[in-house]
Amino acid sequence: MARTPAKLDELDLAILTAMHEYQKAGILELSRRTRVARATVQSRIARMEEAGVISSYDPQIDVTAAGFDVQAFVTLEIAQGALDAVAADLDNIPGVLEAYATTGTGDVLCRIGADSHSGLQSVLLSIDRSGAVVRSHSVVVLSTVVERRALPLLRTLTPASSSKAPAYRNTH
Numbered sequence: 001m002a003r004t005p006a007k008l009d010e011l012d013l014a015i016l017t018a019m020h021e022y023q024k025a026g027i028l029e030l031s032r033r034t035r036v037a038r039a040t041v042q043s044r045i046a047r048m049e050e051a052g053v054i055s056s057y058d059p060q061i062d063v064t065a066a067g068f069d070v071q072a073f074v075t076l077e078i079a080q081g082a083l084d085a086v087a088a089d090l091d092n093i094p095g096v097l098e099a100y101a102t103t104g105t106g107d108v109l110c111r112i113g114a115d116s117h118s119g120l121q122s123v124l125l126s127i128d129r130s131g132a133v134v135r136s137h138s139v140v141v142l143s144t145v146v147e148r149r150a151l152p153l154l155r156t157l158t159p160a161s162s163s164k165a166p167a168y169r170n171t172h
Helices: 010-021 027-034 038-051 083-091 117-128 166-171
Strands: 070-078 096-101 108-114 133-140
Touching: 010 027, 010 038, 027 038, 070 083, 070 117, 083 096, 083 108, 108 117, 117 133
Parallel strands: none
Antiparallel strands: 070 108, 070 133, 096 108
């Protein structure tokens, strides 16, 4: 079931920015940084959680810093109708960091990680053992050009009507 996109306003964006910049901050600290009441921050965060805008509080883990400094993107062509089967196979391979069904020449795009080139080869061979995979094409990551991010995109939204928080309106 598809969700209706949340209507974010300037205060929501300010809260998300503060949460991103000060990831260990609690509600009180976010309240101080955005200059709005703690209850307002708490209700805004709850609303964004319910809408799925805030989807996780998992730590951002840098697999490179943890010793898995070889990464690659792998495009898979899979057998017709085999998306569920390949998803199950990929889920059982620890080196598969994420995978997406895609359009274009490939059917699934994966990001994989390994501790060495031989480890990378082992992950690629595990992927190719899936009966659902017809062909794979991989490219090795040399460096990160743009880190994973969301705030720049969110800032392009036309904010919903101004915030109901009077203290926030008066400072911005």
